[in-house]
Amino acid sequence: MPRPRVFVTRHIFPEALDAIRKKAQVDLWEDELPPSRATLLEKIKGVDGVLCLLTEVVDAEFMDAAGPQLKVISQIAVGHNNIDVAEATRRGIPVGYTPDVLTQTTADFTFALLMASARRVVEGHEFVRTGKWRTWHPLHFLGQDIYGATLGIVGMGRIGFEVARRATGFGMKVLYYDSIRKRELEVQVPMSPVDMDTLLHESDFITLHTALTKETHHLMSDAQFAKMKKTAILINAARGPVVDPKALYRALKEGKIGGAALDVTEPEPIPVDDPLLKLDNCLIVPHIASASVATRREMSRLAAQNLINGLEKRPLEKCVNPEVYEKT
Numbered sequence: 196m197p198r199p200r201v202f203v204t205r206h207i208f209p210e211a212l213d214a215i216r217k218k219a220q221v222d223l224w225e226d227e228l229p230p231s232r233a234t235l236l237e238k239i240k241g242v243d244g245v246l247c248l249l250t251e252v253v254d255a256e257f258m259d260a261a262g263p264q265l266k267v268i269s270q271i272a273v274g275h276n277n278i279d280v281a282e283a284t285r286r287g288i289p290v291g292y293t294p295d296v297l298t299q300t301t302a303d304f305t306f307a308l309l310m311a312s313a314r315r316v317v318e319g320h321e322f323v324r325t326g327k328w329r330t331w332h333p334l335h336f337l338g339q340d341i342y343g344a345t346l347g348i349v350g351m352g353r354i355g356f357e358v359a360r361r362a363t364g365f366g367m368k369v370l371y372y373d374s375i376r377k378r379e380l381e382v383q384v385p386m387s388p389v390d391m392d393t394l395l396h397e398s399d400f401i402t403l404h405t406a407l408t409k410e411t412h413h414l415m416s417d418a419q420f421a422k423m424k425k426t427a428i429l430i431n432a433a434r435g436p437v438v439d440p441k442a443l444y445r446a447l448k449e450g451k452i453g454g455a456a457l458d459v460t461e462p463e464p465i466p467v468d469d470p471l472l473k474l475d476n477c478l479i480v481p482h483i484a485s486a487s488v489a490t491r492r493e494m495s496r497l498a499a500q501n502l503i504n505g506l507e508k509r510p511l512e513k514c515v516n517p518e519v520y521e522k523t
Contacts, residue, residue, distance in 0.1 A: 198218070198219050198220050199218070199219045199506045200243055201221055201245065202222045202244075203221055203223045204247045205227075205229070205248055207498065207499070208492045210492075211499035214500070214503065215246070218503050218506060222238060222242075230251075232252070239260055239265075241264065242262075243267075244505055246269045247268065253268055253270075253277060253278040254278075255279060265288055266505050267289055268290045268505075269505065271495065271497075272293060273293060274292075275290065276407045276408075280516050283516060290515040291497075291498065291512070291513060291515070292501075293513060295513070296497060297485035297490050299490075300485050300486075300487045301354050301485055302360075304458065304486075306358065308432065308457075309341065312476075312478050313340075314338040314339075315336045322336070341400075342365050342367070343368075344400060345368045345369075346398060346399070346402065347370045347372070347389075347394040347401040348370070348371040348372070348386075348402055349371075349391075349402070349405055350372075350403065350433065351372075351386075351404075352373075352404060355373075355404035356377075356383075356384070358404065359371065369387070370387050370389045370393070370397060371394070391419075396422055398424070399426065400428050401427060401429050401430070403430065403431045403437050407433070412437070413442075414438075415429065415443070417442045417446075420446035423452045424453070428455065429443070429455045431457045435457075435463050436461040438457070440460065444470050457479045458480055460479060500512050501513060
């Protein structure tokens with residue numbers, strides 16, 4: 196009996212690839228950049244499984260190109276807005292993803308962005324690196340205090356909660372906005388549910404931890420920035436399109452808010468001539484919130500195991516659409 200065929204759209208940890216190769220014929224995309232749409236649709240013809248990234252659009256056209264034998268779609272990410280999950284479910288295809296394993300690491304990095312932007316760490320480093328540091332000065336690189344400040348968290352999910360836990364160690368007052376009140380979390384960490392306007396008005400730092408949906412697309416735009424403190428700093432480690440980049444530029448350039456720190460952008464990657472990159476009060480890094488060795492290794496393992504389970508028609512360890520199993 197021939198082994199199943201799979202297409203893996205990028206290098207992952209070697210041991211995870213080895214595990215897949217023991218179960219299937221692997222076609223691995225070797226380039227650092229994602230395959231073009233035309234190449235992707237050609238590569239997936241006749242495959243039994245796909246291990247993909249957020250950079251691939253997995254829609255009906257994709258599934259048609261793969262063919263009716265496609266058994267599983269495994270994504271190495273928590274988000275899955277690039278996948279038409281409803282269409283996959285209709286076709287009986289389970290969709291795997293990698294939640295939970297990156298929660299702590301992403302929360303750590305959110306705080307790294309908060310602290311670096313508040314205390315102007317990158318600006319200070321550049322000042323030294325370019326030979327401009329001539330003496331200590333009492334007015335150089337004045338930033339915002341973190342201890343005792345008010346942190347507003349938009350989206351009280353797994354990552355949002357872990358950020359709230361870290362904030363308590365800094366003596367921060369924590370506010371949160373979520374469509375569903377999380378009373379069970381409020382008893383674990385001191386935090387107050389508020390409406391969005393209150394969060395915008397009162398927070399010294401606002402950090403975004405919400406999924407990208409039609410409702411959250413450009414959730415942060417001109418109207419929201421106008422309600423923030425002029426000293427407030429926005430942190431986005433969720434999805435780029437949750438923030439309107441043109442509105443953010445205006446808010447930063449015109450001094451409506453104090454600063455921003457972004458792990459994700461719209462578009463992604465951000466073009467080198469984007470005006471946001473010219474602002475000293477905007478820190479941007481290349482989508483690395485989950486980039487610790489241990490976390491990315493576990494993400495690779497989980498994505499590989501989801502793929503293998505799907506090929507063997509066993510339930511995935513982490514499945515976006517578990518209702519697919521009710522169809523069988």
